[in-house]
Structures are given as structure tokens and as C-alpha cells.
Amino acid sequence: MFEHFLSDTDRAIIHKAKDFAAGSISEQAVSRWYQDGGIPDSVMLSYQNSGLGSLGLPPRYGGSDVSVLAQVQIVEELSRSAGATLPLQSQLYSLNIISLFDDPPQLAMISDQLKATGRACFSLATAQAPADSDLPNGPAVVSERDGRLILSGQKSFVSDGQHAPYILVAAQNQDEHDEQGRAVLSAWLVPLHSEGVQTFAINKLGQKMISSAVVVFNDVALKASWQVGAGDTIRPALERAGDLEHCLICANSLGMAEAAYDDAAQRVAARTAHNHQSADFQQTAMKLADMATRIFHIKAHVYQSAAALQSKKASPLEIALMRRYVPEAAVRVADDAMQIFDAAGYTDQVRASRIWLDCRGNRSAADSEQSMTALAAREVIGRYR
Amino acid sequence: MFEHFLSDTDRAIIHKAKDFAAGSISEQAVSRWYQDGGIPDSVMLSYQNSGLGSLGLPPRYGGSDVSVLAQVQIVEELSRSAGATLPLQSQLYSLNIISLFDDPPQLAMISDQLKATGRACFSLATAQAPADSDLPNGPAVVSERDGRLILSGQKSFVSDGQHAPYILVAAQNQDEHDEQGRAVLSAWLVPLHSEGVQTFAINKLGQKMISSAVVVFNDVALKASWQVGAGDTIRPALERAGDLEHCLICANSLGMAEAAYDDAAQRVAARTAHNHQSADFQQTAMKLADMATRIFHIKAHVYQSAAALQSKKASPLEIALMRRYVPEAAVRVADDAMQIFDAAGYTDQVRASRIWLDCRGNRSAADSEQSMTALAAREVIGRYR
Amino acid sequence: MFEHFLSDTDRAIIHKAKDFAAGSISEQAVSRWYQDGGIPDSVMLSYQNSGLGSLGLPPRYGGSDVSVLAQVQIVEELSRSAGATLPLQSQLYSLNIISLFDDPPQLAMISDQLKATGRACFSLATAQAPADSDLPNGPAVVSERDGRLILSGQKSFVSDGQHAPYILVAAQNQDEHDEQGRAVLSAWLVPLHSEGVQTFAINKLGQKMISSAVVVFNDVALKASWQVGAGDTIRPALERAGDLEHCLICANSLGMAEAAYDDAAQRVAARTAHNHQSADFQQTAMKLADMATRIFHIKAHVYQSAAALQSKKASPLEIALMRRYVPEAAVRVADDAMQIFDAAGYTDQVRASRIWLDCRGNRSAADSEQSMTALAAREVIGRYR
């Protein structure tokens, strides 16, 4: 229903994503990557070489001029093919965010690394809202001490935080505030092995292809050359990036829900081919109809938000409603698929179980459903006042 | 999200509908019409005179060349303004259906009546599927007896069936079958006061502005001049009309859900203006977010199906999923609105209660949710086989 | 599961209720009472003469020494037989509450009236929490003016408030407070036709056998002889009565849900007897299983709370969870029943539609679900702190 929002460039790059998926993503491969905790170098390079790896960077650094809707459809396609949350999606987001920071000089190095390894060379520690207080988390803060800038604080759920050579961190300047009294933010590309940087692994239930870490900054002395972007561009860039992140997370949920639905529908079709009507056929039929309905709703949210974000008309309300609805609805679709596979759905014999686990993670990714509900309500009430 | 599917004519007529609603529909008027069981002649004429009353007829009989999407948006707008199911929507459907019957000569008379009274002069008894077996219902059948064609059978839930001067009935020819072995259908505009026609009122829970009747045909002798359309055009016309009917019913549910949401959100906004945070504020906020989400889903279904129907690409699956989801979701929105009004929501002090009653009726209008689920499942499984 | 909580007296009186229901309650009668807006005198007298009418009064005034669980089962039985909310249940509650006010002298008069007419001669305006602010409501207040006690304020949803000869009102004494700083309460049996008393009808969606009114006290001069009960007994009596009221409301919902389930199951059984398996049989089967499950849950709540209340061990948490769950669950059961009757379920041909309307009213009776959720949460958190 949003065909006309796509440019020719968009269509071409989506086509490449389909080719890549068809050529490189198979259940055998994905289930090995899942166990290994990541995608092997050769596949990352092949992704890079298909012209997808630099997406998110400005065109002169190898990126393409693609719309948000196209990015969303690429993530959907990859997630659908894999039936999993791939690290490719985090990388796409990371490259988008650093590109928003006013074209920093580090992009050349990042682009070179990408071409050489197929991987973004930095992890993201830019979230400002504490994701959760049971894991160590909190704002990173920059303060001046003896004429030097010192970074301290800790960030949770940093993807690839133990492995990427650099950490992109957005920190609050302790002594500088903007007109609304909020701390001015600055961004830094901190080398992983700097003195004072510690990392701890987080063991998630699913999404095993993305390793997550707590990153602790113990009075890390910052060098001027690490800084990324000018001070007053950081906060608006993060806000815009936040909306994009929600769209990409939800696109991942969408693709996984479609994968679960495909598997379940195929199984039902195969079974009903043999014995006309199993005893529970109609119960299964209702599940399929429910799943198809939820996927339609999910897609409407994701495409609509992406199109609105592209044309800079995305309202906080529609982003919040999407973020609140989509990940949970995708878990339900995956759960129904598991149930259609009966006892086998609780084993690693069918990928619906992995999809279910990965989908669950998106319910608390980036922001909680609870905060989205509160945000949505504020928006609604504001409009009617 | 479907703006580009509308033509200029569409936009102009939607604009007229908004003007009419603003000028003629008020809660005071609607609640009186509801008690009186219909819309007064003067309002029907004013509707006709705004150029809306003949919608559905071919342009040369006063209709406009409007898309399905525009018709859907008109019904949405009228239903939202009224917070009720208006008979205007049934009339729009009736005029569409008779126009599908291959331009029958009776259209001139119908158009003249419309101009004079603002009302379609016939009720509809064209449904082929038995709506329900606890009320007398069943196929109308035409058979030959002593050289004359005789109509017998009964139809339930015929809107305006006790009052409109004619009844448009589609009947199965007892002795003629098509290649698939289905009875050939014929259509007739039977005068209400013909010998053998009996009607009985049905007392519905809501939708009180539309009177419903059981119409019984006890061996009614048909006259050749009553026939409408050629035999082989009736069944395809009814199938296409069935999809349109589902869209119009769901558009009514959409408009009513929006009305309930408006009322509830206004009330919450007004209350929170006074005392900052009522004890149950967040519970109400969650309700509002749920309502907004459901309305978004409803709208996506209705607009998408209407656009697809217009371009003749509507699949039975998407129509079935819409028809299964929308009316029930609209009841939930109305129910949440009632609950936000607390005890007053259970009285005639607030229109949310009437909206709830009217919305409930659409869950069994035209077809049941159960049959839609079965249809959806068949479609899904057919695709994956 | 609570058989052993019933005494022999309990069993005997429950038996009488079954006899009364079998003899006096039929669908024909109930649907007439519903249209007439009440139960005729002859039936009220017959209820009285079966020894049920004075339930709630102390034994010496004609009441029986029955447990809360027995009262709950009587309301369940009557509601199940009628498939409606009967005024008998309000009367039972009214007699309980006035009896809690420390054996006031007015009981003799009330008992005499009961014997003569079968009806309690007073309506209840004792609720302290504002049920809703869109209807005029608020605390009734007693103040002293020129040496006389003056009653002012207004009460909403007073059952039978326009017809019963007296109104039992509990009011806050403006100038007296208890140790926790709450206004001391006093209770009064105010004649309906006292100067300054005005009543307005409330038009509810259902529960049509109970007429409801707004009662306004415009500076009503109180007479000493009207007072009921000593000051410090009113508040604890009202609190205990509040728990009982919740139990009786939920027992009404239970009985009505059972009636809806009976009707639906009978219809399904009858239909499947003819044509083995209707196309939507399994969907209906799932509905029946859902309904049976909800009724089991409802019953567990109601019986458990009644037994706990009887042994004075009822916790606010269990009452709140019951009150929050039961009325809504009963509406769902009724809604499923309506849907099983398809289009006929939306008409007055089947009583499921009336049951649905009456069940809906209990969701905002006495207290809102929202306030129950807040109360439940406070209790839970209090326990874990």
C-alpha cells in the first residue's frame, strides 16, 4: 500500500537485499550463526560487496541515498529470510546515527574498515534513557578535571560492546546546559582498549547473533580527536535517530512474524493435504487468521511510520503506538506458530521457537512498552486539550 | 495514507459530505431521530439536495462517478458525526446494488422518487446466505406454476422492509442451473402491497434509525415488468456488491469508533485539566492508547480493502480479515469509551452508550464473523498448498 | 467446592429460592416485567410469602439467620432463572444494610410494610464514593443552621429513588470528625416527599426492572425521629456492607452468565443434533469452552469472597480482584452467547441480548473497575513491602 513512496534507487537496493538473502541466508547457516553467536567474516564481506553493508553512510562514503521506508523493507526482508534478529540491522542503525552527527571526519576511517572487513568498527552507547535499573545503567557524563575531560558512567545492552574496536558514546556535559536546562550532549568514539573502559557480557534469552555488553567508563580521559560532531547537533540527531531505531526494530519484528507465519501456514497446508480435516483444523484456521490479521496491522504501523519519518511528518504518537503494539504482536504471532507445531515447537527442530525468543527481545529494546504508553497518552491528551 | 487514491471528484463529494454533516447532524437531532426510529423527510431532502442522496446511481440518474474509497470515507464521516448507524448508508448500498444489475429501466423511476422524497423507494432482500436460522430466513425461490412465475420464501433483516414501496429481491430459479450446478438467480422489484407479501418487525438492540423486518413471500405472482437485470448478471453483481457492503459496514464501524474516541479523549483532557492526575489516570491513558491503536488498524483495513476493491484487486482474504476484525474492534473501542465515562456511560446521558449498541449490530450484519474466519482460513491454506 | 460452608438453614432457604424461581420466574414473565420496568405487586408478595422477602433483616423481624454464601447463592439462582438483574437483589442488600445500623427502631415499620406489600419501603442513598462525575453526585452533608440539622447534597443511581416512600441516606456531619480526620457519618430515613427533596429519572441501557434516580437534597430539615443508628456505627457498617454489595453484584453477574451459557449450549446441542458438524462448529466449541472457563473463575471468586466475608477473613485484595474481574467476564460470556445466536442475538428474540445489557451495568455498579485495580495494587504492594 506504500509502493508509490519508493524511489527507483529504493527499489534497486531492496532488490539487492532480496538477492543477498536468497544467496546467503539459509536455515542451516542461520542456525549455525546463532550457535556461534554471530555472522562469519565471509558473509559480512559478501553483504558489503553486494552494496548493502555501507547503507546508512552518506553516498560519498559508500552509502546509498535510500529512504527510511526502503531501509525498513530491507530489514524486513533480511529478518524474514533468516527468521531471526541479525546484527546487520544494528549495523545499519549505527551507520545511520553516526552519519547524523554532522558528517564527522571519522567517517572515512569507518568506511575503510567496512570495505576491508564488512563490519562497522564501533559499538553504540548513545541511548540516553536508562533501559533498566536492574542492570547497571545510567547516563555517561563528561566533566573537567585538572584541565582534562573525563568520561564516567555505564551503559547496558551495548551490542558488540566487547568486540568492536571503538565505542560511540553520547555523554552529558556536567557543566553545560541548554536553554531548557538540559545537559548539553557530546559524542565520542572511544577506543575499546582505553584505560578505564571495562566490559561485561550480558546473557540474553535470544537474539544470540548479537552479543550484548555492559560497558563501564571509569574516569576515562578523553582525547579531543575522539569527539564526533558539534555539541548542539547531538541531541536533535539522537531524537531523529531514535525514531529510526524504533522503525528498524519493528521492521525486524515484522520480518520475523512473517517467517513464523510462512512456516505455520506451510505446515497446516501440508497436513491438510494428507488427512482432509484434522480434529483441530478450525482452531488452527483461527490461529492463522489471527496471525494474518496481526501481520497486516504490524505492516501498516511500520510502513506508515517509515513513510511519515521520511517526509518528516512522523508524529510522536504514531511512533509510540507502533513501538507499543508491534513487538508484542509479533511475539504473539510467533507463539501461535509454535503452538501450531505442537510439542516440536518447543524444540530446536523448528525455527518458530527461535523466532519466538528473538521477537521477545524487541519488547524491551530501546524503550519499554510502558514508557511508550505513557508517551502516547500524553500526546493524545495534548491534542484534545 | 491513501490520499493519492482519491480523484478530484472524490474529494469534492467528500467535502460535500462534511458540509452536510456539519450543517444537519447534531447530537440533539440524532438522539431524536434515534427515538423516532428514522430520519425525517426534511433532512433526507436536504441530503438529496446537497448532491449526496443519489450516490451509487449512474451519473445520468444523478449519481457521481465516485470511487469505493470515497464512498467509504463518506460513510465514515457521516457515522463519525452522528455517532450512530444512519440509514443513509443502507440507501447508498441499495443504489449501488441496483445499479450493478445492468442498468435496469426502473432506475429512472427510482431516481425521480429520490429527487422528490430524498428516499430510495425500495428495500433490499438480495442476500443469498442465510443470516441466521433462529429468525425465519431462507432462499427466495421462483418457480413456474400454471404458466406463471411464483415467488416464495422469506428474508430476515430487511432494512425498511415494512415501509419502502418496493422490495428488491434476488431469487433462485427453481428449474434453471448454471454450469457449476448453482441455481440461476433473477432479481425483481416487488411492490410492497402485492398479494402474498407479509412483513413482520424485528426489534433490534440498537441501530434504531433503521427499521428491520422479516419479509415473507407467500406464492407471490410475479409480473414481467418487475424484473430487474438479465439472469446471468445477477450473481456476479451480488458478489461484487457483497464486497462493497462489507466495506460500507466496516466504514460505519470506523466512523462510530472515531466518535467514541473523540468523546472519551475530550472527557479525559477536560478532567485532567482540572485535577492534574486522577487516581486512575494511567489506566485511562492505556485505554486511550488501545483505542487509538485499534482505530488505526480499523482504518488500515477499511481503506486498504476499498482501494483494492476499486482497482478490482481485492482478495477474498483481505475482505474476510477486515470483516472479521473491524466490527468487533469497534465494539471494543466503544466499550472502552463507555468505561471512561464510568456509570454515566451506562445511561443515555452520553452517546458512547448508543455507539456501543450500534457497533454491536455490525458484528452479525451481512455475514457472521465465524463464516469470515472459515473463509479466511480456506484462502490462506489455498495459497500455501 | 464450598458445600461445607452452608448450614442447614442456608440449605433450606436456598431450596426455597429454587422453588420460588421454578414457580414464578418464566421468560414470558421476565420479559414483561422488563418492559414494565419492575416486578408486579403479586409477585413481590409471593416472594415475601415464600419466606424470602425479609432476608437481610434480623430473624425477629422476619429475616433468617443465613450466611453470606447462602445469600450469594440465592441471588445467583434468581438471576440465573430470570436471565436478568432483578430488584429482589437490591432489596436484599437494602435490608442487610439497615440491619447493620445497630438495630434501629424503624425496622419494625419496615418489616410490617414488607409483610403488607412485599416491598422494602425505602431506597438507598448511602454510597460515599462518588460513582461518577458526569451525573450530579457528591457527598450528602449534614450541617447545623439556626439550631436545626440541614441535609444537602445529591446522590446518583439511587434504585427506586423516585418511588420508595423513604430514602435511607448516609451523610457526613460537617462539623464532626473522627480521630483520622474523616467526617463522622450519620444515617437518616428521609420521607420521599419531604420539602427540599427532588428526584430525576436516570435512563439506563439495561437493568430496566430497577428504576434509578438522581436524588437531590436541597436544604432538607432533618427530624430527630428520622435518624437511624448511632454515629460511630455507621462507617464500619457501610464498609462491611460495601463488601457484601460487591458479592451480591457479582453473584448477579454469575447467575446471568450461567443463564447465557445454558441458552447457548442448548442451541449448539440442538443444532449439532440435526446436521452433524456445522461449518463453524469448532469456533463455537471454543466459545463454549471459554465461557465454561470464565464461569468457573467467576464462581470461584464469588463463593470464595462470600465464604471469607462470612468468616470475617475477607481481604480487601480478594474483594477487589473479584469486583474487577467478575462483571467484565460475565459481559464476555453474554457476548459470546449472543454471537452463538448470530443475527438473532442482536434482537429481542433471544434473552442473551438482554443478559448482555444487564451484565454491562454491573461493570460500573457501586464502584468502577479502575478504582478496584488501584485498590488491588495498593494491597499487593503493601504486602510485599
Next chain:
Amino acid sequence: MFEHFLSDTDRAIIHKAKDFAAGSISEQAVSRWYQDGGIPDSVMLSYQNSGLGSLGLPPRYGGSDVSVLAQVQIVEELSRSAGATLPLQSQLYSLNIISLFDDPPQLAMISDQLKATGRACFSLATAQAPADSDLPNGPAVVSERDGRLILSGQKSFVSDGQHAPYILVAAQNQDEHDEQGRAVLSAWLVPLHSEGVQTFAINKLGQKMISSAVVVFNDVALKASWQVGAGDTIRPALERAGDLEHCLICANSLGMAEAAYDDAAQRVAARTAHNHQSADFQQTAMKLADMATRIFHIKAHVYQSAAALQSKKASPLEIALMRRYVPEAAVRVADDAMQIFDAAGYTDQVRASRIWLDCRGNRSAADSEQSMTALAAREVIGRYR
């Protein structure tokens, strides 16, 4: 609410279970057992020595004369303490089932092994209904060949099937049928290392303390001494055991749901102690109220069914409704708990995530929800016919 169904013996043994749980079950231990895939010998012996290990056996072999309700409460208590599905529960069921087979001579050996090792020396392959057709499964069949009895077939989800020295298998006699035409069943205690027995590990999503296997019988030659119980006692014993199994599975779900609720409520209480009202407090409050309500319903189902089973009055309907409702409701409680812990809920930092995984497994244990719905519907309709 079922206190009076417990005998003194029941109470004493429940007390022992609480003591054992308090002494031997800690989160540190459980999370290690979970990773190790089982409970260490020392703990099994300590369980045995507390007098709990032989439960299910007749008293003269070390068992106690405990009611079904007591067994259910023991499983609840152990599951609540552990926040996991323990193999203790499978063992309890295994001992019950073999004891139902008419006091076979093998009980002495089993009892001796239990005393020596704390473990039942056999796994269970007695299920007759195929749990699922995507994993190899099907009836085990005994046929005569060359004068010898030969066992063939395969069983899925056999707990401990790769490790226990014996496999208790119930097989259909190929050539013998009862009066209703069903195959006569026989039961055998087959040594794991018999020729023709093969096992394959099944990798489940959770319930990691219980290893599961597919067991394949390739023409295993049966010895007469392996037979357990007389032919005509096997089928009724299995039916009675099936009801017990459902109760124990649901008791496990109950205990785990209580554990998840405890953790979540404690966290909420702790957080609200610090900062009065978090932004999402009421949303969390609603979750807690929903969780408490579901746990109440779960408990009512489990205790009611256990009490009915004990007094041999359990109806297939109430067992089916329990089995259909309880495991899914427990998953929801666990899911809400995870969500209350936000992002940490998706990691191994909080046990709610493990509880969620383990709860999910019970939805397809022993029988599917789909088959329970079908069974429930048949029962309901049978009653109303």
C-alpha cells in the same frame, strides 16, 4: 479454600516438602542445576531421605498414603521455591503410574534403587496419544514372531530416556482387542541397553533440568520377566494416571507462576519505596492485579481438579478446562513478570526469564491445548443434548 480436603498425613508431608525446599533449593543451586541439565546425586538423596522421594509408591515400599491434593501442593511448593520445572515432579508421576499397574513385583527393586540413589530407575514411555507428528512418535506395538514377543515403535519426549536404566513402555498388542475394538495394552520395563533400543536427545527451549529423548524400539525381543501388571489393568490405570499427570503439570505451572509473581511484586514494592510513584506505576499495578487474578484462577482449577480426582468425581470436562487454561495463563503471568523487570527480564540476571521458558513447555506437555478444547466441547455438548 480446600484446607478440609487434607488429612493429617497430607499436612505432615507437605510440611516436609517445605522444609526440603527451604534447606536445599536456592536460586544459586537451581541456576547451576539448570546449566548442568539435572539435579546432583547428593540433592536427590537428601530429597529421598526427607521422606519425599518414594512418594507415589505404595506405603510398604516407602511411599506415603497421600492424597492427590497433597501431591499437587508438594509440586506447587517445590516449583515455587525453584522457579523452574524440576525432575522431582516427573519422578513423582512415574512412581504413581507404575504403582497403578496392580502392584507389580518390580516395585521392590525400584524401591531399593530409590533408597540407594534417590532416583527412579526407569523412564516413562507410556503415552498413547501421539504428542506431535513432526518428531518421530507413534504407538509402540507388541506382536508375536516365531513364538517370541517383539516390541516396535517410537516414543517422543521421554524424560530421562537416555539415562534411566529401564524404560517403562505401554504397548498395544497387535492381535488382541477389547470389546470396544481397542487394542489390548501391555506394559513392560525394558532395560535401556536391550538390543534394538535406540535413543536420541531432544533439545528443548527450556525445562533444561529434565533431559528428553526420542526412544526407538527396533524389534526388541521382550522377556516375560519384564512385563508389568496384568493386561486388563493397563488401560484404566493409564486413564487415571493421565488425569493425575495433568494435575501435576498444572501444579508445576501454578508454583512457577507464584514464583514469578513474588519476584515481580517484590521488585515493584522495592522501587516504589524509593521513588514514590514511577511514571509507569499504574501500568505495573494493573499487571500485578492481572497476575494475582490469573494465579487465583489457576489455583482454583488445580485444587478443584485434584480434590475431585481424589474423590473419583473428576469430570473429563473440568480436567480439560484446567489443562487448557492453566499452562497458558502461567506463561502470561511469567511474561508480565519479565516485562516488569524490563530489559533485565530478557537476560539470565532474573529468574523470571527462566520461569517463562519453563512455563511455555507445559503448554504442549502430555496433550495439546487444541485437543483439550475439542474434548471440552464434546463434553459440554454431550451434557446439553
